[in-house]
Amino acid sequence: MPTLQDIALKTDGVDARLVSGHRMCAGCGIPAVVKTVLAASDKPVIVLNATGCLEVTSAVYPFTAWNTPWMHLTFENAAAVAAGVESAYKALKRRGRVEEDINILAVGGDGGTYDIGFQALSGALERRHKFMYLAYDNEGYMNTGNQRSGATPFGASTTTVPAGTASFGKAQWRKNLVEIAAAHRIPYVGQAAVHNTLDLYKKAEKGFKADGPAVLAVLQPCTTNWAYDPALTMQYSKLAVETNFWPLYEVENGVVHINVKPAKRRPVEDFLKGQSRFKHLFKTENQHLIAEMQQMIDDEWTRLVKLEETGVQL
Amino acid sequence: MSSKKSWHELEVGVVLPPATSVGYKTGGWRVFRPVWDASQCIHCMICVNYCPDMAIPIEKSEQGAVGKGGRVYKGAVRKETNFDYCKGCGICATECPSKCLTMIREEEAEQASCKL
Numbered sequence: 420m421p422t423l424q425d426i427a428l429k430t431d432g433v434d435a436r437l438v439s440g441h442r443m444c445a446g447c448g449i450p451a452v453v454k455t456v457l458a459a460s461d462k463p464v465i466v467l468n469a470t471g472c473l474e475v476t477s478a479v480y481p482f483t484a485w486n487t488p489w490m491h492l493t494f495e496n497a498a499a500v501a502a503g504v505e506s507a508y509k510a511l512k513r514r515g516r517v518e519e520d521i522n523i524l525a526v527g528g529d530g531g532t533y534d535i536g537f538q539a540l541s542g543a544l545e546r547r548h549k550f551m552y553l554a555y556d557n558e559g560y561m562n563t564g565n566q567r568s569g570a571t572p573f574g575a576s577t578t579t580v581p582a583g584t585a586s587f588g589k590a591q592w593r594k595n596l597v598e599i600a601a602a603h604r605i606p607y608v609g610q611a612a613v614h615n616t617l618d619l620y621k622k623a624e625k626g627f628k629a630d631g632p633a634v635l636a637v638l639q640p641c642t643t644n645w646a647y648d649p650a651l652t653m654q655y656s657k658l659a660v661e662t663n664f665w666p667l668y669e670v671e672n673g674v675v676h677i678n679v680k681p682a683k684r685r686p687v688e689d690f691l692k693g694q695s696r697f698k699h700l701f702k703t704e705n706q707h708l709i710a711e712m713q714q715m716i717d718d719e720w721t722r723l724v725k726l727e728e729t730g731v732q733l
Numbered sequence: 734m735s736s737k738k739s740w741h742e743l744e745v746g747v748v749l750p751p752a753t754s755v756g757y758k759t760g761g762w763r764v765f766r767p768v769w770d771a772s773q774c775i776h777c778m779i780c781v782n783y784c785p786d787m788a789i790p791i792e793k794s795e796q797g798a799v800g801k802g803g804r805v806y807k808g809a810v811r812k813e814t815n816f817d818y819c820k821g822c823g824i825c826a827t828e829c830p831s832k833c834l835t836m837i838r839e840e841e842a843e844q845a846s847c848k849l
Binding site: 423424426427428430431432433435437438439440441442443444445446447448449450451454455477478479480481482483484485486487614616642648649650651652653654 | 747749750751752753754755756757758759762763777778779781782783784785786787788789790791793808809815817818820821822823824826827828836
């Protein structure tokens with residue numbers, strides 16, 4: 420059973436796999452996600468990084484914050500290159516050119532995962548390459564200034580679906596990456612959030628140990644484009660879980676298991692409050708949208724609980 | 734291209750030595766500075782794991798460090814924040830369960846350190 424102490428000792432210092440001096444925003448949750456996931460690997464890790472916040476801030480020439488083999492890729496092909504690296508590794512191992520066991524981690528933001536890199540991801544999962552795909556989800560194209568993505572939630576105002584007199588922001592509900600990934604019948608899919616370090620670590624461990632591809636979707640509030648005080652990143656992550664907006668669950672060999680069940684579900688307003696992308700929802704004429712959102716969250720949660728209770732294999 | 738190259742003749746792309754960003758100090762971004770009260774610290778490692786800049790050094794200590802309630806905390810213990818990298822986001826102060834961190838404006842800290 421890992422403790423926060425064990426994880427901290429693995430992520431701290433210049434010999435950790437991700438080091439200080441990167442240029443992510445003050446209060447960004449991505450480093451906490453990535454360092455925890457990297458710490459969960461007991462073998463050397465090769466990181467394949469799709470374009471996104473993490474990539475542009477962690478490797479600004481001539482500096483790199485990576486202390487593990489890392490490759491910068493375009494938006495769409497992180498999973499495809501991970502598949503290639505895994506195949507090359509297998510070929511080299513077969514010929515006796517490498518002996519060491521390694522882990523392969525592809526990392527992308529929600530833009531690079533839910534939208535642009537989706538085809539490559541689906542292909543790599545279908546071919547059952549042994550790698551883990553980590554999607555850090557800040558619910559939009561945040562690196563380029565908050566454009567709508569497939570992960571942007573209902574009602575959010577972005578620069579491409581701005582709220583105003585003619586629109587209330589994004590009119591569609593978000594994609595469910597976990598269930599889409601689980602539909603590939605892969606051994607492990609997990610949904611985690613940045614504030615729950617132990618849960619994230621355990622899921623990453625399971626993902627690395629899985630006998631085949633694994634996918635991990637991690638919520639990571641964006642202080643810059645959700646526009647809240649940078650000190651509150653972990654608080655918003657917590658609220659997302661406590662409101663059931665982002666349930667923490669996993670699908671292991673098709674079986675759903677919910678890791679955290681909030682004793683008392685908090686109203687979704689608690690999560691929406693203080694974020695500039697949702698502030699228009701609090702106007703009187705938009706109150707029904709919050710109710711609609713609450714209904715959707717509750718329906719999704721009921722469905723998830725039913726999936727767990729019945730033990731139906733996804 | 735005049736002649737086709739095989740894959741092993743292609744030039745290698747940009748390759749950087751690892752972890753060079755430690756030479757790039759991001760502490761200058763800071764507006765607020767976390768002030769750590771070691772006597773109230775319980776060395777729970779929550780701030781260390783949350784810190785986006787890996788700016789809280791820790792060490793494995795056999796003899797431990799004295800923290801809240803005069804207790805000796807053993808195992809991994811935190812030290813003073815590394816202000817070379819701390820961007821002053823304040824996550825540590827918000828999440829600290831024993832409230833041993835407070836945020837003050839950077840200029841106040843600067844002025845205090847310059848007093849004769």
